[in-house]
Amino acid sequence: MKIKLSSIVVENQKTALAFYTEVLGFKKSKDIPVGEFRWLTVVSPDGYPDVELVLEPNANPAAKAFQEAMFKARNPSQPRLRWTISKPRQGD
16 A cells, blocks of 8 residues: 555645745645635655645635644644745855
């Protein structure tokens, strides 16, 4: 058996795509409009090209509830991380 897709629920597909491509170095694989959202996948530059990570919007109430439950289940003493995407400065 081979797993080819794995989903991660994201608050904003555009921001998530920027994070995975500009910060982590993933490559965009598929970007297909589906209503107000997109079927959006990325692949690792060092991994198998047919194994994709789906950046799935949390617009589905079940996905949003799951995401919120996972954040609540974390250690309350640890702050929730928010990523800020910015382009590297020249010379960095």
